Amino acid sequence: MKKKKAYDYAKFGYIFSIPFVIAWLIFQLYPILYTFLVGFTDLKGAGVTDFNILWSTPFKNFADVLGNKTFRTSFTNTLIIWGCNFVPQILLALLITAWFTDRRSTIKGQGLYKILFYLPNIITQATIAMLFAQLFMYPKGVINDLLIQLGIFKDGPVEMLRNKTIARSVIIFIQTWMWYGYTSIVLISGVLGISPELFEAAEVDGANQVQTFFKVTIPSIKTVLLFTLVTSLIGGLNMFDIPKLFLDGGPDGSTMTTSLYIYNNACQGTYQYAKASAASMIMFVVITALSALMFYMLRDKDEVALRKLIREQEREYRRKQKMLNSK
Amino acid sequence: MSNNSNLQLTVDGKEKSGGNIVLKIVIYVLCTFLAILSILPFWLMFVNATRSTVEIQKTAISFLPSVNLFKNIAILQDKNMFKPWLGFLNSFVIASGATVLAVYFSSLTAYAQVVYEWKLKNAFFSFIVAVMTLPAQVTMVGFLQMCYKFRLTNNFLMLILPSIAAPSMVFFMRQYLQPALPIEIVHSARIDGAREFYIFNRIVLPIMKPAIATQAIFSFVGSWNNLFTPMVLISDTKKYTMPMMVSLLRADIYKTEFGSIYAGLTLTILPLIIVYIVLSKYIVAGVALGSVKG
Numbered sequence: 084m085k086k087k088k089a090y091d092y093a094k095f096g097y098i099f100s101i102p103f104v105i106a107w108l109i110f111q112l113y114p115i116l117y118t119f120l121v122g123f124t125d126l127k128g129a130g131v132t133d134f135n136i137l138w139s140t141p142f143k144n145f146a147d148v149l150g151n152k153t154f155r156t157s158f159t160n161t162l163i164i165w166g167c168n169f170v171p172q173i174l175l176a177l178l179i180t181a182w183f184t185d186r187r188s189t190i191k192g193q194g195l196y197k198i199l200f201y202l203p204n205i206i207t208q209a210t211i212a213m214l215f216a217q218l219f220m221y222p223k224g225v226i227n228d229l230l231i232q233l234g235i236f237k238d239g240p241v242e243m244l245r246n247k248t249i250a251r252s253v254i255i256f257i258q259t260w261m262w263y264g265y266t267s268i269v270l271i272s273g274v275l276g277i278s279p280e281l282f283e284a285a286e287v288d289g290a291n292q293v294q295t296f297f298k299v300t301i302p303s304i305k306t307v308l309l310f311t312l313v314t315s316l317i318g319g320l321n322m323f324d325i326p327k328l329f330l331d332g333g334p335d336g337s338t339m340t341t342s343l344y345i346y347n348n349a350c351q352g353t354y355q356y357a358k359a360s361a362a363s364m365i366m367f368v369v370i371t372a373l374s375a376l377m378f379y380m381l382r383d384k385d386e387v388a389l390r391k392l393i394r395e396q397e398r399e400y401r402r403k404q405k406m407l408n409s410k
Numbered sequence: 411m412s413n414n415s416n417l418q419l420t421v422d423g424k425e426k427s428g429g430n431i432v433l434k435i436v437i438y439v440l441c442t443f444l445a446i447l448s449i450l451p452f453w454l455m456f457v458n459a460t461r462s463t464v465e466i467q468k469t470a471i472s473f474l475p476s477v478n479l480f481k482n483i484a485i486l487q488d489k490n491m492f493k494p495w496l497g498f499l500n501s502f503v504i505a506s507g508a509t510v511l512a513v514y515f516s517s518l519t520a521y522a523q524v525v526y527e528w529k530l531k532n533a534f535f536s537f538i539v540a541v542m543t544l545p546a547q548v549t550m551v552g553f554l555q556m557c558y559k560f561r562l563t564n565n566f567l568m569l570i571l572p573s574i575a576a577p578s579m580v581f582f583m584r585q586y587l588q589p590a591l592p593i594e595i596v597h598s599a600r601i602d603g604a605r606e607f608y609i610f611n612r613i614v615l616p617i618m619k620p621a622i623a624t625q626a627i628f629s630f631v632g633s634w635n636n637l638f639t640p641m642v643l644i645s646d647t648k649k650y651t652m653p654m655m656v657s658l659l660r661a662d663i664y665k666t667e668f669g670s671i672y673a674g675l676t677l678t679i680l681p682l683i684i685v686y687i688v689l690s691k692y693i694v695a696g697v698a699l700g701s702v703k704g
Contacts, residue, residue, distance in 0.1 A: 092526055094528075096523075096525075096526030096527070096528030096531060097528060099518050099519065099521060099610070100522045100534060102518065102519075103515055103518075103575050103580065106515070106571065106572065106574035106575035107541070110553070110571065110575060111572075111575060113556065114549035114552030114555075114556060115544075115548065115549050115552060117556065118548065118549055118550070118552035118553075120552075132558050182437050188434060190434075190438070190441070192441075196441050196445055198691070198694055200445065200448060201690075202449070205631055205682060205686055206635075206679050206682055207634070207635045207637075207653050207656065209637050209678075210679050211451075213659060213660070213671075213675055217671060217675070218451065220668075225470045265697060268694060268698050272697075314543070317545065320545075321546075321547050323547070324635075324637045324638070328637075342547045342638070350554075350641075356554075363548045363549075363550060367548040370545065
């Protein structure tokens with residue numbers, strides 16, 4: 084009787100998961116498979132849905148995209164923009180974490196600081212991109228005026244965003260500015276999760292603040308750091324809003340990212356769906372590989388070791404049982 | 411005992427380091443600088459939104475507001491292209507719909523994970539974790555083609571319905587529900603004759619309120635700020651969302667209306683600023699729980 088009841092309830096596990104599964108199949112799996120398929124076709128033209136599969140040269144689109152100069156630049160740009168924003172972002176976040184979690188000197192007003200540091204993250208990226216484009220306006224923009232008043236620009240206003248390095252640096256600055264607050268909050272909450280006994284032990288052993296931070300805090304939040312690294316990288320590989328609305332990839336493709344490349348191919352000009360699909364799939368492979376790497380690195384080593392130990396002990400136990408039985 | 415020794419150490423620590431005060435000043439100065447840096451661009455935006463184009467052309471940088479905010483907004487309305495109210499309404503409909511669906515169905519899926527024992531349970535959970543980081547960019551062409559085929563471009567449903575399957579939210583809800591739900595409650599409800607679906611709606615959902623609130627905020631803000639999917643799907647300017655409206659300020663007709671551009675930008679983020687002022691405490695706490703996608 085009891086067994087039958089348990090069996091009855093199990094079916095609700097399936098029933099309650101059905102909406103998720105159906106929505107996922109329609110809105111995620113089908114589009115992915117279809118994108119993958121389109122990568123091997125000649126599909127192009129606004130709103131067109133008919134296509135031929137390129138039987139004789141199936142990998143043509145992939146080869147074209149990989150050999151395309153714009154795609155290559157956009158891929159390097161994406162990595163440069165992500166890397167140059169991540170390093171200062173994580174360093175600043177670590178510094179803030181060290182200051183805010185120091186047990187020997189408390190910083191007042193942490194709550195307010197956190198709220199203000201996080202503020203840019205919640206504001207629409209599209210608006211932020213447009214706002215910075217306005218602030219850097221030529222000839223009458225806020226930054227130009229400021230630099231003239233400070234005496235840095237002596238010969239009048241400069242069209243700064245024409246310069247590739249400056250344009251890219253502004254995007255890097257925006258990314259750092261938007262994300263260091265988020266990263267700080269995540270790291271601080273990671274540190275607050277460390278057992279206080281660990282810090283007490285370090286204090287008893289006479290470690291100073293710097294030693295404690297590098298020898299106790301950082302090793303303890305290794306998982307959180309890794310998590311931050313990989314989610315940031317995946318997010319960085321999908322950067323779209325800011326490069327799109329800041330300078331639309333310009334000047335001269337210096338702020339073009341892979342997402343922007345995919346969008347421009349699929350939704351503009353000659354509507355090259357097939358090329359965009361191939362580029363999407365290349366990014367899909369890159370992102371999947373990185374996610375797999377994350378899960379490999381984040382797997383709980385202690386748990387793996389524990390399971391192994393349990394298995395060994397069971398084997399040992401069974402062996403002993405056998406020996407007893409044979410006696 | 412251990413408390414005592416702790417106290418001793420703190421006192422010792424303070425006495426030892428005379429450089430502590432200098433360090434503290436440095437920390438406060440830097441943190442205050444960063445805090446100002448967070449607000450400054452938005453303050454400059456707001457100030458210029460209140461200044462006329464003539465004033466801005468004289469000096470673009472000013473920290474004190476002027477009196478032309480409503481004039482600037484009137485210019486925006488006259489040009490009849492950038493329509494913040496329409497963008498607000500469209501974004502609100504999409505973000506609310508998506509949030510309600512995401513929160514409800516993620517809770518339901520998480521409930522199925524926590525309460526029932528079924529064969530594929532663990533496999534299903536591993537699957538959810540595996541697809542958590544899948545970005546919209548890689549599915550875009552297929553999604554767009556599907557919408558073309560079924561004539562669903564420019565349809566808000568295509569921006570709302572996908573949120574029924576929100577893997578990272580299911581993950582979060584499961585983490586929350588596992589320790590928070592006493593299984594005895596479910597058992598006793600069953601003895602009272604309640605059906606499973608009723609138990610979830612009437613007993614479990616109220617227990618999940620704190621998690622639902624946090625996730626609802628992030629889901630709403632995420633959907634509100636989303637530019638990529640709406641931009642791919644929607645071409646009808648009557649259906650533009652708020653972030654898409656922003657891109658209209660790029661248009662040539664606004665080129666010389668500096669004050670109005672700033673006013674337009676201010677209008678697009680005003681709702682978010684208000685939400686943030688009211689809910690910032692919960693939002694920061696939510697981030698600390700690691701509930702936001704990177």
